Amino acid sequence: MLRIRFHGRGGQGMKTASRILGSAGFHAGWIVQDSPVYGAERRGAPMSAFTRLAREPIRERGVIASPDLVVIADETLLADLAAQPLLGCDTRSTVLMNTRKQSAELSPLGAVSREAIFAADFTALALETTQSLASLSVALGVAAARLLGLSLSEALAGVTDELSPHLSAERQAKNVALAQVAYARAEGWPIIQERQTTDSPTLVTLVEVAFDPPTVAAPSIYAISNSPERKTGNWRQFRPVLHAELCTRCWICFVRCPEAAIALDAHDYPVVDYDQCKGCLLCVHECPTHAFTAEQEVR
Amino acid sequence: MTAQQLLTGNAAAAWGARLADADYIPAFPITPQTEIIELLAQWSAHGEVPARFVTLDSEHSMLTAAGAAAAAGARVFTATSSQGLLYGCEVLYTIAGWRVPLVLVNVSRALASPITLEADHNDILAARDTGFLQIHAETCQEIVDSILMGYRLAEDEQVMVPVLVNLDGFTLSFTREPVTLPSPAAVAEFLPAYHPRHAYIRGDKPMAQGTAVLGGAPYSYFRYQQQRAQDNALTIHQTIAEEFALRFGRRYDLVESFQLDDADYVLVMSNAFASKGKAMVQWWRTQGRKVGLLRLRVVRPFPGAAIAAALVGRKAVAVFDQNIAPGSGGILYPEIAAALYHEPRRPPLLSVIGGLGGKDISAGEFEAVFQHLERIASGTTVIGPLLLYTQQERDRVRTLLQIAGKELSA
Structure with a gap:
């Protein structure tokens, strides 16, 4: 069995990527299972998705604890405790990373060997070819398909299956073009092989669940006003940038910001708190004088 | 033999309703079930499913509408999850008592508090004593098949009680795996049109349903009848399972x-x-x-x-x-x-x-x-x-x- 785990942020298309890979594998004659896991739907929040390809009926379900391939859509997830994309990776795992860095520049990734880290700027590929960040799903889904030895036509069949019910013919054509570019980008990378042996289960220690007083055991939160400690700035794919010369200080952005991440300075100009701003770009859309522009994050 | 396709558990449930040719689908959304009714709503809007699709204001209303339509002789499908099943729980007992044969899908999700989204079975087992039959599915294939078998079982004159088909949230609801959909023609042979003999309220055929009884003995009689219907379901299920296996090649026992x-x-x-x-x-x-x-x-x-x-x-x-x-x-x-x-x-x-x-x-x-x-x-x-x-x-x-x-x- 081949086990592939996708890590991304809500909106980056990793559920779709896992399905593109699943459909591609299905066209290639594999037995397939794919599934996403996420909490309350939030753009920018960490999520993951799982694809399994096998020759026998798949009895595993849910999370993949020991992945053969980890696909990481966003480098900032590496440092995110809620994501932990490298969890369960060992020396036989491969990492496919969407980043502007070269694979050699990436600091050691857990137990994964350097030769098994493949990096490319799929965001740039997506923006050049389709002008849409959502197309990251296609780029990474197809690159993963190539890493698993699926053919270009199987990968394209996966893309068509997933996108044709949702996209116009023109958008589909652009995504197919992106798929071809992304597949070509992954050519030359070695193909991941199925593990020949089943690992023995890792023994776990079961612990007694003792009584705790309700001050601990009731699901209440006493530490109030600590949400600023959860920095959500790295949820952004685009950052709003103010061009003060166009700003009329109408405060609409200040009022509308759903995260209260916009304050006013001593002269009543808006100031964005980039530690908290999630990049929803409501300010960009609401500003009547177009004083905010959206700039792609450089990470 | 129809080719396999990748379907989520939710899509498989919607296909079950579609293949069963349900007449009436009352709906109310709740995660992780909503995709079922979204898909049915879409099919209904595009004319691919002839069923009357209606959105209600709550699960309580939804299940009341479901029971009422079934009491009028319609083949009814609906779906819910977790808190929704509990909110409608009063109605489950009521309509099971009416002896109407609808199929309700529950997508298991653990109950509050604390609130969460993923599966466990406190929701479906809270409906354990409602009088509904319960079939718990392990795979996406089994969801489609259990809905079809569920209607046959529910509509059998030896049984005639509603059925709950359960599937797990996330681990089935959002999980795609290979599913073989039987052809509508083959399903129509296995599951012929429903012709109600005891529940058929119409303007020109008035009747009273679920009437009040006092004094204990009449009440006991009707409750004991529910027990006997469930007893029968054990045997009838096996007959249906054999026929299903002959027709479709998949065998499901109790x-x-x-x-x-x-x-x-x-x-x-x-x-x-x-x-x-x-x-x-x-x-x-x-x-x-x-x-x-x-x-x-x-x-x-x-x-x-x-x-x-x-x-x-x-x-x-x-x-x-x-x-x-x-x-x-x-x-x-x-x-x-x-x-x-x-x-x-x-x-x-x-x-x-x-x-x-x-x-x-x-x-x-x-x-x-x-x-x-x-x-x-x-x-x-x-x-x-x-x-x-x-x-x-x-x-x-x-x-x-x-x-x-x-x-x-x-």
Whole structure:
């Protein structure tokens, strides 16, 4: 069995990527299972998705604890405790990373060997070819398909299956073009092989669940006003940038910001708190004088 | 033979309703079920499904509408989950008493509080005594098939009670796997049009349904009749299962035996996590350990005889409850113990609680359960309920509690 785990942020298309890979594998004659896991739907929040390809009926379900391939859509997830994309990776795992860095520049990734880290700027590929960040799903889904030895036509069949019910013919054509570019980008990378042996289960220690007083055991939160400690700035794919010369200080952005991440300075100009701003770009859309522009994050 | 396609559990449920040619679909959204009614709404809007699709203001109204339409002789499908099932629970008892044969899909999601989204079975088992039949599915294929079998069972004149088909949130609802959809023509032969003989309210055929009775004896009569209908369902289910297997090549019994023939040790599981148990059984077999699995599929009526037949004479049996009845333990454990009570060769039982709120049951935890089984087989007295909780999970939860401002003892 081949086990592939996708890590991304809500909106980056990793559920779709896992399905593109699943459909591609299905066209290639594999037995397939794919599934996403996420909490309350939030753009920018960490999520993951799982694809399994096998020759026998798949009895595993849910999370993949020991992945053969980890696909990481966003480098900032590496440092995110809620994501932990490298969890369960060992020396036989491969990492496919969407980043502007070269694979050699990436600091050691857990137990994964350097030769098994493949990096490319799929965001740039997506923006050049389709002008849409959502197309990251296609780029990474197809690159993963190539890493698993699926053919270009199987990968394209996966893309068509997933996108044709949702996209116009023109958008589909652009995504197919992106798929071809992304597949070509992954050519030359070695193909991941199925593990020949089943690992023995890792023994776990079961612990007694003792009584705790309700001050601990009731699901209440006493530490109030600590949400600023959860920095959500790295949820952004685009950052709003103010061009003060166009700003009329109408405060609409200040009022509308759903995260209260916009304050006013001593002269009543808006100031964005980039530690908290999630990049929803409501300010960009609401500003009547177009004083905010959206700039792609450089990470 | 129709080709396989990849479908989520939710899509499989919607296809079940579509293939069953439901007449009326009342709907109300709730995660993780909403995709079922979204797909049916889309098909209805595009004319691909002739059913009347109606959105209601709550699950209580939705189930009332479902029961009322079924009382008018329509074939009815609807779906809910978790809090929604509980909110509509009063109506479940009411319409089961009307003896109307609709199919309700529940997508299991653990109950508040604290609130969560992932699966366990406290929701579906809260509907255990409503009078509905219950079929619990392990795979996406089984969802479609159980809905079709469910209508046949519900509409049988020897039964005539509504059916709940259960599937797990996330692990089935959002999970795609290969599914073979039977052709509409083949389904129409297996499941002919429903012709109501006792519930057919129309303007020109007035009747009273679910009337008031006082004095106890009439009430007892009608309640005992529900018991007898469920008794019949045990036999009728097997007849339907045989016919289904002949027509479609897939056999579903009241319970499923997996590697049981020579098994010394048995895991009893239900729903999607039974797949994980089967994977462990396969692993143990490669290690020369004789372990098997009994999957509970039809939970109401409770197939006590089939369960007892599968479990007598084993060295030890672990009953997994993916639910918790605080103050008692697992909900299914006492039912299985009761089914074995009169058997002289009843095996030692271990009650295990795991998978609450979708918590994984890791291979390591299955190993720990197996070690307990060996202990009770060698004469250790009762252990349990064993609450599956690992050191790693405890440490992680302690971190969360600290972030929440809780003062923890060392």
